[in-house]
Amino acid sequence: MTSTSQREAIKGAKVLMVGAGGIGCELLKTLALSGFQDIHIIDMDTIEVSNLNRQFLFRQSHVGQSKAKVAREAVLKFRPSINITASHANVKDPQFNVEFFKQFNVVLNGLDNLDARRHVNRLCLAAEVPLVESGTTGFLGQVTVHIKGRTECYECQTKPTPKTYPVCTITSTPSKFVHCIVWAKDLLFAKLFGDKNQGNDLNVRSSSNGSEGNNSSDASKDVFEQSPHESPDQYARKIYDHVFGHNIEAALSNEETWKNRRRPRPIYVRDVLPEGERNEGVKYEDGVGSIPSAMGLLGLKNPQEIWSLSENTRVFLEVVRLFLEKRDKEVGNLTFDKDDQLAVEFVTASANIRASSFGIPLHSLFEAKGIAGNIVHAVATTNAIISGLIVIEAIKVLLRDSNNYRMTYCLEHPNRKMLLMPVEPFEANPSCYVCSETPLLLEVNTATTKLRDVIDKIVKSKLGMNLPLVMQGLSLIYEEGDDLDADMVATYAINLDKVLNEFPTPVTNGTTLSVEDFQQELTCNINIKHRDEFDEEKEPDGMVLTGWSGPTTKSEKSSSSSNGDSSSAAGAKRKLEEVSEGNGKNKGIAQEVEVNDEDDDVSVLDGFPETNKKKRVQ
Numbered sequence: 001m002t003s004t005s006q007r008e009a010i011k012g013a014k015v016l017m018v019g020a021g022g023i024g025c026e027l028l029k030t031l032a033l034s035g036f037q038d039i040h041i042i043d044m045d046t047i048e049v050s051n052l053n054r055q056f057l058f059r060q061s062h063v064g065q066s067k068a069k070v071a072r073e074a075v076l077k078f079r080p081s082i083n084i085t086a087s088h089a090n091v092k093d094p095q096f097n098v099e100f101f102k103q104f105n106v107v108l109n110g111l112d113n114l115d116a117r118r119h120v121n122r123l124c125l126a127a128e129v130p131l132v133e134s135g136t137t138g139f140l141g142q143v144t145v146h147i148k149g150r151t152e153c154y155e156c157q158t159k160p161t162p163k164t165y166p167v168c169t170i171t172s173t174p175s176k177f178v179h180c181i182v183w184a185k186d187l188l189f190a191k192l193f194g195d196k197n198q199g200n201d202l203n204v205r206s207s208s209n210g211s212e213g214n215n216s217s218d219a220s221k222d223v224f225e226q227s228p229h230e231s232p233d234q235y236a237r238k239i240y241d242h243v244f245g246h247n248i249e250a251a252l253s254n255e256e257t258w259k260n261r262r263r264p265r266p267i268y269v270r271d272v273l274p275e276g277e278r279n280e281g282v283k284y285e286d287g288v289g290s291i292p293s294a295m296g297l298l299g300l301k302n303p304q305e306i307w308s309l310s311e312n313t314r315v316f317l318e319v320v321r322l323f324l325e326k327r328d329k330e331v332g333n334l335t336f337d338k339d340d341q342l343a344v345e346f347v348t349a350s351a352n353i354r355a356s357s358f359g360i361p362l363h364s365l366f367e368a369k370g371i372a373g374n375i376v377h378a379v380a381t382t383n384a385i386i387s388g389l390i391v392i393e394a395i396k397v398l399l400r401d402s403n404n405y406r407m408t409y410c411l412e413h414p415n416r417k418m419l420l421m422p423v424e425p426f427e428a429n430p431s432c433y434v435c436s437e438t439p440l441l442l443e444v445n446t447a448t449t450k451l452r453d454v455i456d457k458i459v460k461s462k463l464g465m466n467l468p469l470v471m472q473g474l475s476l477i478y479e480e481g482d483d484l485d486a487d488m489v490a491t492y493a494i495n496l497d498k499v500l501n502e503f504p505t506p507v508t509n510g511t512t513l514s515v516e517d518f519q520q521e522l523t524c525n526i527n528i529k530h531r532d533e534f535d536e537e538k539e540p541d542g543m544v545l546t547g548w549s550g551p552t553t554k555s556e557k558s559s560s561s562s563n564g565d566s567s568s569a570a571g572a573k574r575k576l577e578e579v580s581e582g583n584g585k586n587k588g589i590a591q592e593v594e595v596n597d598e599d600d601d602v603s604v605l606d607g608f609p610e611t612n613k614k615k616r617v618q
């Protein structure tokens, strides 16, 4: 039941919704049915068949159409008089600038990635518009409220980094199926079908004749190149024998490695397929429609069945052939996509063959896809609950009912048999580089690191800036944007390749760089500290960015699988639930919700005793 004041607030509100997927469909319906009259939706995607089971505003006939537009039309059918504007666009597009955001009373996020969430957070801060943020992962979910000057912003807490594995485990000593998947997806798939200019650790144990171990300089005999007279099938067999046969034999020659480990078994095509069996390609009709799947052509119908080693081998050979024959234009540009059936078949087969070599249990395509794509199957009910909670918070925000703002976690509390846990919002983190002006510290080897590395790995990747501008004192050393003239573009290109201490005024120990993103209206200062050496395993970027930390001091590094779009309530809190290994499409932040029973780091309402260490909003 809504009160008169609530009804008035709802009626007069102009709302921006970002994302019209699983949460977005539910949210738009609930907003419309709650009396909201003026809603703008932004979503960059088109509808896919796999969305239909839960994104109930969409039907089979809508596949391929804009989610934002179809969602609008579907809701207008039962609420024809309300005003819904739909933008089929990326929220990061320049038209959605601070001025655009300022027209709204509240912004509601139903996104699925960290990058877009951070961008919206920054625009909301700059435009001073309240943000209600959300996410779901299977049965878990959360809704949080972010209001400039009142609560923490979405980025006040550091986000756990995605689970990574030591390179040598992946290239040489896998012990779990997930290691084989990472190898198949990030190394072998990338090597065969991805950008050839990208560095690739597959060569750590590769050599063209397989016997002399490390020899990546032998480029003239690059085994991964298809030679002119080699048929796709011959090429596929050569690659198979190289990576599953020769390379394993080369690895076995290093006795030290296997002293305390089970020795892998080299596998060659001739060991698996009957002598003389050629893979000349299963015949299929070339028609309209998509490229056939290898498993379909080979009669392997059930994706939940585990293929034998020979079936995996046949799939491997067939997939390589199909890529070379039917998708040759894409080869060289592909990155793994969980929705690309052929890519999933390749990764499944390759991971299984490697697993077989290392004595690791094989998995079905369905399982392999889940691990490779970090998929946690979405639960429509969680999306519906979360959307209801978003609307409840949005109404409080419109009424400025700040004493009652809640961040609500949808979870299974281990001890207290509760499904929804409301928590009072936290105060902003005074060292947050996004909502405060605290400088950051970058430890870097200024004698070897190029500006390009700082821009790519730190400014874009870590700080989430789209179009950065970098100042060193009063001089502009780097800038991106459409409006730059050719001279500037050329100068910045040269600067990118300069090592930091080679700039006319060297960027070195004690230098402060100021980085700015105009669209996000975000500026932050980075103090440079020179350091000679970095731990390759623990500090793979060769740089360490600090100076922005969660308000609690106890730290416990997250180890749950994630695709990097998550957030944690606080580093010090104990993990409530970890997504099973490699099987977590992290749609939001729920997977990282953590509760510390002993310390009650989060303030639990509804009668639970609390001694809160983090500062709550007063």
Ligand SMILES: Nc1ncnc2c1ncn2[C@@H]1O[C@H](COP(=O)(O)OP(=O)(O)OP(=O)(O)O)[C@@H](O)[C@H]1O
Pocket (backbone or CB within 6 Å): 018, 019, 020, 021, 022, 023, 024, 042, 043, 044, 045, 050, 051, 067, 089, 090, 091, 092, 110, 111, 112, 113, 116, 378, 587
């Ligand atoms: N930068 C962005 N700009 C606009 N919309 C975005 C942006 N990033 C993500 N989205 C949208 O957010 C929505 C998130 O919805 P959801 O989590 O249900 O993902 P999905 O792609 O629909 O489903 P699934 O990934 O499970 O197949 C998607 O519709 C996606 O297009």
Ligand SMILES: [Zn+2]
Pocket (backbone or CB within 6 Å): 152, 153, 154, 155, 156, 157, 428, 429, 432, 433, 434, 435, 436
């Ligand atoms: Zn902040």
